[in-house]
Amino acid sequence: MAKNKKNSRSMSRRDFMKGFGSGVVGGSIMLQTLHAAPPPTTGTFKDESNRVELTLKVNGKLVQTKITPHTTLIELIRDKLALTGTKVVCNHGECGACTVLLDGRAVYSCHMLALDAHGKEVITVEGLMQGEELHPLQEAFIEKDGMQCGFCTPGQIMAAQGLLNEHPHPNREQILKGMSGNICRCSAYPKIADSVVAAAKK
Amino acid sequence: MKSFSYHQPKDIREASNLLGDNWQDALLNAGGTDLLGLIKHDIEKPDHLVNLKAVKDLDKVRYQEGKGLSIGALVKLNDLAAMDIVQNKYTVLAEALQETASPQLRNMGTIGGNLCQRPRCWYFRGDFDCLRKGGELCFAADGENKYHCISGGGPCFIVHPSDPAVALLALDASVTIAGKDREYTVPLHDFFVLPEDDVMRENILQPHEIVTRIHVPDLPSNTRSGYIKFKERDVWDFAVVSVAAVLRMGSERIEGGTMAFGGVAPKPWMEKTINDALNRMEVTDTNLDSLAQIAFTDALPLAQNGYKIPLVRNLIKRVIRTLNA
Numbered sequence A: 001m002a003k004n005k006k007n008s009r010s011m012s013r014r015d016f017m018k019g020f021g022s023g024v025v026g027g028s029i030m031l032q033t034l035h036a037a038p039p040p041t042t043g044t045f046k047d048e049s050n051r052v053e054l055t056l057k058v059n060g061k062l063v064q065t066k067i068t069p070h071t072t073l074i075e076l077i078r079d080k081l082a083l084t085g086t087k088v089v090c091n092h093g094e095c096g097a098c099t100v101l102l103d104g105r106a107v108y109s110c111h112m113l114a115l116d117a118h119g120k121e122v123i124t125v126e127g128l129m130q131g132e133e134l135h136p137l138q139e140a141f142i143e144k145d146g147m148q149c150g151f152c153t154p155g156q157i158m159a160a161q162g163l164l165n166e167h168p169h170p171n172r173e174q175i176l177k178g179m180s181g182n183i184c185r186c187s188a189y190p191k192i193a194d195s196v197v198a199a200a201k202k
Numbered sequence B: 001m002k003s004f005s006y007h008q009p010k011d012i013r014e015a016s017n018l019l020g021d022n023w024q025d026a027l028l029n030a031g032g033t034d035l036l037g038l039i040k041h042d043i044e045k046p047d048h049l050v051n052l053k054a055v056k057d058l059d060k061v062r063y064q065e066g067k068g069l070s071i072g073a074l075v076k077l078n079d080l081a082a083m084d085i086v087q088n089k090y091t092v093l094a095e096a097l098q099e100t101a102s103p104q105l106r107n108m109g110t111i112g113g114n115l116c117q118r119p120r121c122w123y124f125r126g127d128f129d130c131l132r133k134g135g136e137l138c139f140a141a142d143g144e145n146k147y148h149c150i151s152g153g154g155p156c157f158i159v160h161p162s163d164p165a166v167a168l169l170a171l172d173a174s175v176t177i178a179g180k181d182r183e184y185t186v187p188l189h190d191f192f193v194l195p196e197d198d199v200m201r202e203n204i205l206q207p208h209e210i211v212t213r214i215h216v217p218d219l220p221s222n223t224r225s226g227y228i229k230f231k232e233r234d235v236w237d238f239a240v241v242s243v244a245a246v247l248r249m250g251s252e253r254i255e256g257g258t259m260a261f262g263g264v265a266p267k268p269w270m271e272k273t274i275n276d277a278l279n280r281m282e283v284t285d286t287n288l289d290s291l292a293q294i295a296f297t298d299a300l301p302l303a304q305n306g307y308k309i310p311l312v313r314n315l316i317k318r319v320i321r322t323l324n325a
């Protein structure tokens, strides 16, 4: 059941992007696997069109692109890279829906400039899966019913991964504190906490 | 969001030159967690952003016995909070950092940016052309002022939003500022300004000036310190009132100490009478009650925030009891 849910969702999303996404998926983006992103450079980043070069890793792939400096990280992820698993709710750093990992730590992708991720590694919810295998956190959220409408879930899962990176075996207090930057409008909090506990045991 | 060009200078001098002499032209971007909110709301409209990430040493923390702690302005709040020396020696700072914003914001926000964040007054953040934005009126004075200041106010009544600043003030910290042609260090106490001195800025910085480091003196080994933040929700929220205490504990009594307060004034606040009274004070119920009674006697609450006086008085007692336990 879990697997079907995942397959049908991710397939249809990918197909959707293939079919209709060319307008938003920038032509200048290169996706290829490399091991290291370059260190930050100095200077003024501006060409005639005020677009600047950006290099970072997203879900293990090197991304080299040109963006306007006021592009936020979530705009890069969703609009340019077409990774729409990460959601935007408040767009003001207040709810956690847009949480991704930056060099292993949870950040709000709506509230930072994409340029501030230059030379760093971003992991989105799509990057947690190993091929078609669900990540233990994703499995735990399904097993423990850690969601109702599911809209906050990608952010909850990424915040949980950030927490587990810091505390592989968190106690209840660390879980409550570590997850406190993520709001759930459906108030699924007890089951979200249970899901994190279950994932930590995997 | 408004567009701007982005600069990444290699040293402070270059950064300062890029910032120039006009708040409207260029602004520093550290973690961006406050800045992006301000730009998204059209409160700041910079043409240029200057990023400090390529400037060396600003992300380093050093501790030297006898000299204390030196914190680079770009150190992330969570990195600072996680340091053993901060947790063990500068507990009040660790506790204030852990109470700041949310885990994600602490992974993004820097200590320099935190000290320089703009106020949270809802008129300032909203679509109101108030005094602090160059307008004619303070809308809070006769408006919704439940969260505004009880001391140091007029003609604007903000509270300073930073938690770490309150802890740093109680720790007698100072900040180093670098500008176009000079570098200088001032006590944190003199870094922040009241609206009566400058209604449009919260600190002494000129547009071309940059906070580079924060220094915290070393502490005697009998120091105990703590931070209590009263907020309306259990998860992230700005302080309604907060209290930082740094006390030197003798065997029978407090030898001396300092307290600082958040959520009560346009800048992190201290009261000399309180610090004086802490001198050789024995921790008894009677003494705590008298201490609370002399606290904030000069406060001038607005229509909706008189509750902050008993609140801050109770927090003073609570923090001393906790540290004395």
Ligand SMILES: Cc1cc2nc3c(=O)[nH]c(=O)nc-3n(C[C@H](O)[C@H](O)[C@H](O)COP(=O)(O)OP(=O)(O)OC[C@H]3O[C@@H](n4cnc5c(N)ncnc54)[C@H](O)[C@@H]3O)c2cc1C
Binding pocket: A092, A093, A094, B027, B028, B029, B030, B031, B032, B033, B034, B035, B036, B037, B073, B074, B077, B099, B100, B101, B102, B105, B108, B109, B110, B111, B112, B113, B114, B115, B116, B117, B118, B161, B162, B163, B164, B205, B209, B210, B211, B212, B236, B237, B238, B239
């Ligand atoms: C939802 C939310 C909740 C929050 N809750 C709290 C809270 O409970 N307690 C609290 O203390 N804070 C809170 N904050 C504020 C947060 O802690 C600050 O936004 C953060 O610390 C700012 O750091 P930054 O590096 O992101 O600064 P930026 O956003 O990059 O900069 C902030 C401002 O300071 C200037 N600046 C940055 N660095 C320097 C420097 N070195 N020298 C001179 N000027 C500089 C910038 O130009 C800008 O005007 C909250 C913020 C949000 C969005």
Ligand code: SF4
Binding pocket: B119, B121, B122, B123, B124, B130, B131, B132, B133, B137, B138, B139, B140, B141, B148, B155, B156, B157, B158
């Ligand atoms: S308190 Fe200050 S920031 Fe708020 S409305 Fe009044 S002048 Fe503006």
Ligand code: FES
Binding pocket: A087, A088, A089, A090, A091, A092, A093, A094, A095, A096, A097, A098, A099, A108, A109, A110, A111
């Ligand atoms: S969408 Fe980024 S924190 Fe709400």
Ligand code: FES
Binding pocket: A146, A147, A148, A149, A150, A151, A152, A153, A183, A184, A185, A186, A187, A188
């Ligand atoms: S499950 Fe609906 S918002 Fe969290």
